[in-house]
Amino acid sequence: MILDVRLDGFGAPIGELAADDRGAVTFTYTGEHLERADALALSLALPLTPQPFADVATRAYFDNLLQERDTARADIIAKYGLANDDIAGILYHLGKDCSGAVSVLPEGAPAVKVPGVLSRDYEPYADAQLESIVRSLHERRPLPEEVQDPSPLAGVQSKIAVTVLPDGRMAAPLGGAPTTHILKVPQERHEREAAREHRAMVLSRESGFETAATGLMEIAGIPALLVERYDRVVEGGRVRRIHQEDFCQALGLPARLKYERRGTQGRRFDVAAVRTILDRTIDPVRERQLFIDITIFDMLIGNADAHAKNFSLFHLPGNRIRTTPRYDVLPTVLDRGTTDEFAYRIGNAEALAQVDARALDDFLAELGLSSIAGRRRILQEATDRAVRTLNGQLGEIARHDKNFGDLIATNIRTLCDNLGLEVPGPARDMDTFVR
Template sequence: MDLDVRLDGFDEPIGRLVSNQRGAVSFAYDGEYLRRPDALGISLSLPLQEEPFDDYSTRAYFDNLLQERDTARADIIAKYRLANDDIVGILYYLGKDCAGAISVLPQGAPPTKVPGDLAQDYRPYSDVELEAIVLALHRREPLPSELADPSPLAGVQSKIAVAVLPDGRIAEPINGAPTTHILKVPRERSEREAAHEHDAMALSANLGFDTATTELMKIAGVPVLRVERFDRRLEATRVTRLHQEDFCQALGLHARQKYQRPDRGDNGYSAQAIRGILDRTVEPAAERSRFLRVTLFDILIGNVDGHAKNFALFHLAGGRVMTTPRYDVIPTMLDRGTTDEFAYRLGPASSLDELDGAALDTFLADLGFSSAAGRKRILSKALDQVMGSLAAQIDTLGRTNKNFADLLATNIRTLCYNLGRDIPVEARDRDTYVR
């Protein structure tokens, strides 16, 4: 099977995805595309080159384009009797709806992803339709068939991609136009999830991190989080997609390898692997410093789900890459049913209880901070900044979200105890959050 790979913004296919009779797959860029001065590599793991990429590298990237919730995938496999690892056969049916700016289509098929005009390429949902969508997601039921998600999303949360028109109405795209926002709908009995993520994203923005904008709203009585997409550009009423990839794709890892686990050794997701990505960005030193502060921030707010699909890169002309704004910032430790294990180890530490000065020093060394004296100074400065900023927001957070404020204060106290640091006054006397 031979499929066209398209990138929104380019009129012609940029490459071909091929499987042979033995089931091996490969990807190769189109020669004309390679000669374009504005050609973008679709992944750090698939850089611009004439030679085709092997089966492993190709599978890792293109498998990551499909949803992690694999209901649609399972349906296609069953309907057409495909093998579970027949990634090209599966993309033949699902490739037009890949996440992001990439689409995979039958050879010669017209593009299914094109820029959109908010004035003509979107149909507003009626109140009844929007309520039906939210209630179905809230109850974990299938969406009404006539309201199927036009832009499937990765991840395990229940969500749908939509567009927000200039007058505030929520709409579905038509004619292959991009969405502009994501609606995240909490499951029944977990309605506080939306507020938790909204507060966490606000804390991230307040600390100075470039963070996707969120708004908490109610639809059909359900609290819904509306997230502005960071991978879109809006100029007047014209909407275009920006090409990005997550760290899993950049590292050439399959989606199931998004966490670091001991049995995978050093070849999967790890601090050293993250350094390899950051070293290839346009500002490696600034990106390493930012990632250190992001890591401390996530630990303190109880977001231990910083796996390889929760960080991403923009691809820019000339082979340049830079990290994207923050997204999916969630205090996972507020859910007592989740693990407190880090997504990847910081030195030998796999949880906050194990995180001490030696572990953090190893983590900084793994990120590329070479000088021991420099690491000590850089860590102290980062801790002062992140811990001080978060501590200053505890009381305000506690007025509307006591559990989150208590968790934040508890984590600050734990880390200060582990590091022999003075506990900020705002965190000293709050209740302990017990998981």
């Protein structure tokens, strides 16, 4: 089997995904794509080269294009009698709905992902239809029969991709046009999750991180979060996709290895692996500092789910890469049914209670900061910056969500105590959050 691999913005396929009789898969860029001055690589793990990529690298990347929730995948496997690891066979049926700008199609099939015109390529949802969609997502039921999810999304949250028109109405794309937003709907008994993710995203922006814009709304009496897609550009009434990939793809890891604890030495999402990515960006010094700041911020707000699929890269012309805005920032520790174990270790620390000066120094050393004095200065500045910013927001946070405010205050106290620093008010005086 041979499948065409397409990238939105290029008129012809950029490569071929092939499967042999044993089910092994390979990926090869086309000669035409390699000769283009504006050629883009699919992934850091699949750089521009005429040689085919073998099964392990190919399978890891293309498996990551499918949804993590495997309902659609399971349906296709059952319907056509496919093997669970028949990645080419599964993509033959699901490849048009791959995430991002990539699509995988039967050989010779026309492109299914193209730029969209807002005045022509979108059908607004009726109010009743949108309410039915939200109720279905809230109750974890299949979408209404007449609704086709235009861009199935990875992750475990209930959500659907939509386009927001200039008049504010939500719409479904037609003919392969891109969506512009993601509508996240919390499940029953988790209604506060939308407001908490919104607050965490706002805190991320206020802390100086480029972060996807969010807005809270209520539909059919159900709270929902509308997230503007960072991998879209809207200009002159047209919408186009930007090619990006997550760190799992960049590292050649399957989605199931998105947490460090699931991998093995040399094949896992850890700080050493992150360094290999950041060192290849257009500004490694800035990117390393950003990753340090993000790590401390996430510790303090209780986001223990910063896994490899929640970090991504833009692929830019000239074979350049940089990290994308932040997305999926959520205080997961507020949910007492989840783990407080980090997605990646900080030194030897697996949770905030274990984070001390030694753990943070080891963390910075793993990122490639060789100077002991430099690491000490960077750590002090990053910690002061995060504590000062979040401490200044505690009153506002607690006014809307006392548990969230108490969690951040508790985390600030824990980190300051572990580092031998004075705890500032109001963090010093707020109640303790207990899991």
